[in-house]
Amino acid sequence: MSLPPNFSCHRSERRRRAISETTRTADSHANCAVHAVNDLKAEFAATGLGAVLEDLDRDLVGLAPVKQRIREIATLLLVNKVRKRLGLEGDTPTLHMSFTGNAGTGKTTVALRMAEILNRLGYIRKGHIVSVTRDDLVGQYIGHTAPKTKEILKKAMGGVLFIDEAYYLHRAENERDYGQEAIEILLQVMESQRDDLVVILAGYDDKMDAFFRSNPGFRSRVAHHIDFPDYSDGELLEIAERMMARQNYVLAPDAREALADYIVLRRRQPLFANARSVRNALDRARLRHSTRVFEGSCGGVSAADLSTLRGPDILASRVFQERQQALGGS
């Protein structure tokens, strides 16, 4: 049976700490003639943050401005941590953020990474993310909202509270809407428990703008407004290839070409959702691929057959048929 922390063997713990302290000072005296005892690069390496940021770079296509901002925030926090150790204490920086951008531009994906980064830097203790929308926070009747919101906040303590489509919290047309109650509780906690949780609001550009305009309290509590740009056609194609590679599929050259055309056409259609549209298209292509392989197989199929998407799998899409009709009709 393990014991609560109070019972841990104080003496050996203290001795261990004392030893590591002496070796640390000895090292730094040997390495640096000057009195620079705080090696930021070493500090950075110790957090293991390099690997996380590299993963971010590698796994996510494009998003250059977003990645830049994340690096900046990470550096700020790192410097702040060292400053704190030297007694140069300032306030804990406000880390609440808002992610704006169109559908499928990677907001949720980046929020997950953000939780990990903040955890590595010790700004949130647990590094989990609680993802909610209006329904999770706002109740159905009087007196229902506050307990609901507080319940969620309790779960999110020590981690990140990610509020997707945050603008739904505020219903301008109904001034007695319960959303306002949730907003007030959030505002209070965002201010008074900045050390305990980080709130990330996400949503589409224009609606978030309107939301911030009607809730100035939120705007002033959010320190980092990060904008997620739409992906270019090339980036979407690369995202598609990575998604397929991750699921052990390959795109034949004709499939790749078809997909490039598909992206151009799909972008012009309504409800285009960047990377998510691509993912959905690929899911449907996999469906057609398995039907094709199943029906065309007489005897054995090779592993290559089972993992290669070909042009027809993609060209059968509704998007191309509509173009065909448009061309035929004119």
Place this chain on the structure above:
Amino acid sequence: MRITQGAFSFLPDLTDTQIKRQIQYCLDSGWAVNVEFTDDPHPRNTFWEMWDLPMFEVRDAAGVMIEINKCRKVRGDTHYIRLNAFDNGHGCESVRLSFIVGRPNSEPGYALTRQEGPGRTIVYTTRAYAADKPEGNRYRD
């Protein structure tokens, strides 16, 4: 008379920082914590009332502190409040850690009653002064 019960009862009352660290230890061990309160101080009183539900999904002690503080606001000064950590692991399935996190402002203590039994034996029993008043009205002046 300061009543002691549960773990750390031989220590001065834990500060909130210390309470938080104990709770974090419980959460990190995967135990479900819950808050209970009572105004019957008898040591054999096992029926404490539950404050809200056990917190199965809370990951950080700050979340539990919210409930403790709420309970203190409503029940504090007139009730004892304790925190329990339940281990549902196979072979344990019982409370692993339990300690007091709040107590009434003043604790009048116990009266000692002596009862003469057959053959000049004496039966001793204690009765809390607070228990003279009905439940819910104790520890108020």
